[in-house]
Amino acid sequence: MTQFQIIVQDLTKTYRVPEREPGLKASIRSLYHKTYREVPAVKAISFRIEAGERVGFIGPNGAGKTTTLKMLAGLLHPSGGEALVAGFTPWQRKPDYLRQIAMVLGNKSQLMWDIPAHDTFRVLAEIYHVPASQFDATLGELVDLLDLGDLLSRPVRNLSLGERMKCELAASLIHHPAVLFLDEPTLGLDVSMQRRLRKFIAEYNRRHNATVILTSHYMADVVELCPRVILIHHGELLYDGPLAGLSEKLAPFKLIRLALREPIDGNLPEGIHIVSQENGSLTLRVERRDTAAITAQLLRTLPVIDLSVEDPPIETVIDQIYQEGAI
C-alpha cells in the first residue's frame, strides 16, 4: 500500500470579512452594528501526495493557493474538511508536527536582520533540538549545495535579495523537514538565481526524499520542478496531474514555426491558423492530430529553410485558464 504523506479531504476555508459602505455615516454605524460577508477562499478540495513528491500549486492571484498552504502548515484553521500531514492534523500545531515541516514565504524573512545568518542557524538548531553533529553535517551540505561560503558570516541586512533567499532556504532546512512548503520562493529573483534555487530544491528533494509543495507565478519554476501540478481557481481544484497533460487537455493544438526563402502567395491548406507572419518567418497553429500531415504538406509545397513544431508556451495555456476560469 502506498504511504501518503499528505491527505486532504474536502478542505474548505471561508473568511468572514467585515463590510461597510464608504463614508462617515456608514463608518459610525459600523461601530455598533458590524456586518460581515462570507468569502469562500477554498471550496472542498481533496488530493493526496506521496512522500518525496514535488507538487506545484498553480492558479491566479486570490485562487486559494496560499490559504491551502497555510492550512497545511497549521497557520490557518479550516472552516471544514480534514487534512493529515505526516500523520498529524496540521492546525493542532503539535510541536512534533512543527518539527517535521518548514515553510518558506518568499515575501517574509525568518532571519535576524542584524546578525550573520550563521547565528540564526544556531538558534534554529536549538529551537528544533538538532544535535551538534547533525547540525554541522547539514550546514556543510547546505553550504556546498547553495554555495553559501562567506555569506554566512555577513550581517543579513548586507546581503542582496538573492543571497538572502539562499540563506532563507538554508534556514528552513536546518532541521531536515520531511515536508517543505514553498510559497513563491523565487519572488523577485533574477533568472540565474531562480535557476540555481530550482536546482537546489530538486537536489535536496532527491537526496532526502522530502515532499515539496510549491506555489509560484513563474511557470519555469513549475515546469522544471514539479512533475505534478494542482491547479486551483476560485477556490476549486480544476486539475490534478502532470503539467504536460494540462497543456494537452487545454490546448489541443501545436505551433509550427517556419523560416521561408520568400514570402508565400496564395492560400495555405485548410485547418491552419496563422498566428504571426513577418518577413520570411511564419508561425502557424494546427490541430494536434493533424500536425504530421500538415507538416509534410508544408515541406512539399513551400520554400522552407527551417521548420520546427512546438507545444504552445505554458504561460499561454495557463493564462487561458485564468481568464476563462475553467478547463
Added chain:
Amino acid sequence: MNHRGGLALIEQTWLSWMQHRSFFFLLAFGWMVPPLIYLFVWSTAAGGGTIGGLTRGEFVAYYLVLIVVNQLTYAQTNWTVGDLIRDGRLSKLLLYPMSPLYNTLATELAGKVVYMIFAIPITAILALVLRPELHLSAGQVIAFISALGLAWLLRFFWGYWLALLAFWITRADSLLALQDALIFLLAGQVAPVALLPGVLKTAAIALPFRYMAGFPVEVLTGQAAGVDLVTGFALQIGWTAAAIMLYLALWRRGVRHFTAIGG
C-alpha cells in the same frame, strides 16, 4: 516548553541589539529624564528640612533607585507585540515548535542588559555627586529583590495582555500609552505614593501600577514597612497572578482568532 530554544534566542537577540547600542542608550536616557526632574524638584523643595518625613538625601536615594527600577521593569517589548499581530509576522513565529512568548521574552531580557550597561554607571555617578541617604538592612535588600522580580513580571504580563488585544482591536497599543501615563502618576514617579493626596493615594495602593515600579523602591528605602509591606506584597502577588491569567486566556483565544482569520 522549549527552554533550550528560548535561551539560544535570548543570546542571539542580545547580540543583535548590541549592534544598535547607541540607539538603546538614547532610549534609556529618555526614560531617565522624568524621574531626574522630580529628583531635583523634591530634593530642592525639601532643602534642609523634611517633606512627608523625607529629607533631601532620602528623596535623592528614592529617585536614584527609581531610575534603575523603572528601567529594569519597563516592558518596552510589549510595544512591538501589536505590530507582530497586525502585520502577520506572528505567522512566522507560530511555525516554530516553541511558544512565541519566548520571542518577546528574548527581546525583553536582551534589552535589560543593554539598558543596564548605560543606566548603572550613570546612576552611580549621580549618586557620587548628589549624596543619597540610604540605610540598608539585609532583610530590606532581600525583600527588595523579591519585589523587583514581581514588579517586572507584573509590568511585563500586564502590558502583554493589553498588547494581545491587538488580535481584536486594530490599535491596542494606545492602551499601553494609557498604562504608561497611569504608572507615571500612580507608581511613585511624580511623587512617592505616601505623599499623594487622599483619593489618589487610595487609588495608587489599590491599583496594580504602584507594584510595577514604586513599590520595590519603597521597600528598599524603608518607606514600606510592617503592615504596609505585607499588604503591599499581597497586592503585588495578586495583581501578578491576575495579569498572568489574563495573558493565558487572551493568548489562547487570540491564536484561535488569528488562525481563523489568517495572518
